[in-house]
Amino acid sequence: xxxxxxxxxxxxxxxxxxxxxxxxxxxxxxxxxxxxxxxxxxxxxxxxxxxxxxxxxxxxxxxxxxxxxxxxxxxxxxxxxxxxxxxxxxxxxxxxxxxxxxxxxxxxxxxxxxxxxxxxxxxxxxxxxxxxxxxxxxxxxxxxxxxxxxxxxxxxxxxxxxxxxxxxxxxxxxxxxxxxxxx
Numbered sequence: 237x238x239x240x241x242x243x244x245x246x247x248x249x250x251x252x253x254x255x256x257x258x259x260x261x262x263x264x265x266x267x268x269x270x271x272x273x274x275x276x277x278x279x280x281x282x283x284x285x286x287x288x289x290x291x292x293x294x295x296x297x298x299x300x301x302x303x304x305x306x307x308x309x310x311x312x313x314x315x316x317x318x319x320x321x322x323x324x325x326x327x328x329x330x331x332x333x334x335x336x337x338x339x340x341x342x343x344x345x346x347x348x349x350x351x352x353x354x355x356x357x358x359x360x361x362x363x364x365x366x367x368x369x370x371x372x373x374x375x376x377x378x379x380x381x382x383x384x385x386x387x388x389x390x391x392x393x394x395x396x397x398x399x400x401x402x403x404x405x406x407x408x409x410x411x412x413x414x415x416x417x418x419x
Contacts, residue, residue: 259284
């Protein structure tokens with residue numbers, strides 16, 4: 237059973253609302269739920285100063301947009317870093333007649349570069365779409381869908397970074413030094 241709201245609480249809530257307090261601030265001050273406060277203030281004919289709430293909402297919206305642009309910038313930096321890694325030396329284990337030997341290629345195999353390039357291309361397309369959505373200020377749902385697609389693109393890149401560890405590949409974790417049959 238809900239507790240009874242005293243006349244003192246009602247008067248204090250009305251006074252605070254007229255002073256420009258938000259419903260959440262009044263809730264913490266007086267100890268009445270937001271739903272009860274809303275009904276109480278409506279019945280008393282008290283309306284709040286919505287300009288303060290609107291200004292705060294706009295400030296939060298702009299802060300969120302700025303954070304999204306920071307994220308986009310970071311994602312583009314990550315993409316540039318991944319692109320640089322596609323042309324770095326690549327260690328590969330090869331089985332020879334003398335056993336397993338580690339060789340270093342000047343660049344990763346073309347198949348690996350092609351897979352990474354395609355995933356990177358798709359991800360950058362999604363980054364550009366997200367940036368266009370943010371610039372146009374379209375709905376949150378569309379931006380959320382683009383973020384989901386962007387996240388899926390990065391999951392694809394992460395999956396490509398994991399070793400395959402299947403027979404016939406050179407990405408296994410096999411180490412001659414720890415193999416008991418090689419001792």
